[in-house]
Amino acid sequence: MARGLKQxxxxxxxxxxxxxxxxxxxxxxxxxxxxxxRYSVARAVNEIRVTNTLLKAIDGKSERTFAYPCxxxxxxxxxFYNLLKNDFIAARGVVPGYPQIKDIDLSNVNAFSQNNSTxxxxxxxxxxxxxxxx
Numbered sequence: 001m002a003r004g005l006k007q008x009x010x011x012x013x014x015x016x017x018x019x020x021x022x023x024x025x026x027x028x029x030x031x032x033x034x035x036x037x038r039y040s041v042a043r044a045v046n047e048i049r050v051t052n053t054l055l056k057a058i059d060g061k062s063e064r065t066f067a068y069p070c071x072x073x074x075x076x077x078x079x080f081y082n083l084l085k086n087d088f089i090a091a092r093g094v095v096p097g098y099p100q101i102k103d104i105d106l107s108n109v110n111a112f113s114q115n116n117s118t119x120x121x122x123x124x125x126x127x128x129x130x131x132x133x134x
């Protein structure tokens with residue numbers, strides 16, 4: 001891990017217990033302990049801030065990004081990240097796309113899932129993202 005940090009890799013925050021909304025289809029892996037639908041907003045915010053403290057103890061950095069576990073943005077009717085916007089420089093979501101730079105939402109940055117992707121597919125995604133304005 002230390003070598004990766006020296007090469008410029010970031011330790012991003014992905015939460016302490018990786019809570020995901022267990023009420024959604026395909027979420028059989030979600031337990032009662034990490035079921036986001038059972039979390040309060042305060043609990044989610046606290047766990048994410050505790051994770052920032054742990055990561056800072058490892059790398060000494062205060063600026064970092066967040067990645068939504070399972071891409072889940074909501075607890076009930078609340079976007080929990082709204083309470084964390086001052087804690088991060090950006091947050092990565094799970095919606096693919098190539099927005100124009102001026103249209104990027106730093107609280108939900110587009111990202112591509114890489115599951116059984118070929119090198120050619122990933123290369124295409126990178127080349128599309130590198131086009132002017134993206």
